[in-house]
Amino acid sequence: MGKKLSIRIPNLNHLASKHRTAVATVLFSLPTAKPDRSSTGKSPKWSARAIKSFAMAELEARKLKYPNTGTEALLMGILVEGTSLAASFLELMELDFSRFEMKLPEHPPLTEPAQRALDWAVDQKLKSGENGEITVTHLLLGIWSEKESAGHKILASLGFDDEKAKELSKSMDTDYVPSFQ
Incomplete structure (x- = not known):
């Protein structure tokens, strides 16, 4: 009546170490048209929120088949990520995006203005000379820098x-959201 069920769980450490490496690679890079930006060869890392915003952008593009x-x-x-x-x-600007219809594909390529917006964000971080990550604010201001782009308009x-x-x-170098009470 009181039988114990014994389940043997294999050692998965080798998979975990591979997984961490893959995650680190994904978390710190977004597409760039300018791989060699600095003389040191180092490129700043993207914040987790900026990576998530980019991933949400690609997801929206795929969902809408653009x-x-x-x-x-x-x-x-940026809006879907929502925490930056x-x-x-x-x-706070109480923007109503519902009136804009976007038809966005499966692994959609970046438009030239979108690529330039990402590159602008990286360049601004490098120009600042400060350590830290490229934030969602960098990304938003990169969109704004593309005067003829749909996002800017x-x-x-x-x-x-x-x-x-x-x-x-x-506040470009922070993803901290202050309390606006």
């Missing part, structure tokens, strides 16, 4: 402007 991941998808990724300073800043039509970008840029 042929590219553009700045508008990057913008949606940049996302909170956009939420969406932001502008919803009231984001150079003054707001300047205000947000003061």
Whole structure:
């Protein structure tokens, strides 16, 4: 009646170490058109929130079956991620993105403006000379830097402007979301 069930669990340590390596590789890099930016050959790392925002942008693009991941998808990724300073800043502006219809594919390639927005974020981090990660705020301001992009036009039509970008840029190196009470 009181039989014990014994389950043998194999040693999975070898898989765990491979998994950590893969995660580290994914967590610290996003596509770049400029692999050699600095004379040291080192490239700054992306924050976990920025990586998640990018992943959410790609997911939105795939869900909506769009042929590219553009700045508008990057913008949606920031909003979907939702926990960064940049996302909170956009939420405080009470933006209504529901009126914009995006038709976004399976592993969508980046548009040129979206790639330039990512590259802008990396370049700004390198120019700052500060250690740390590239944040979602870098990503949002990279979108804003692409004046002719869909993401920039969406932001502008919803009231984001150079003054707001300047205000947000003061906190570019943090993903900390202050309490706005």
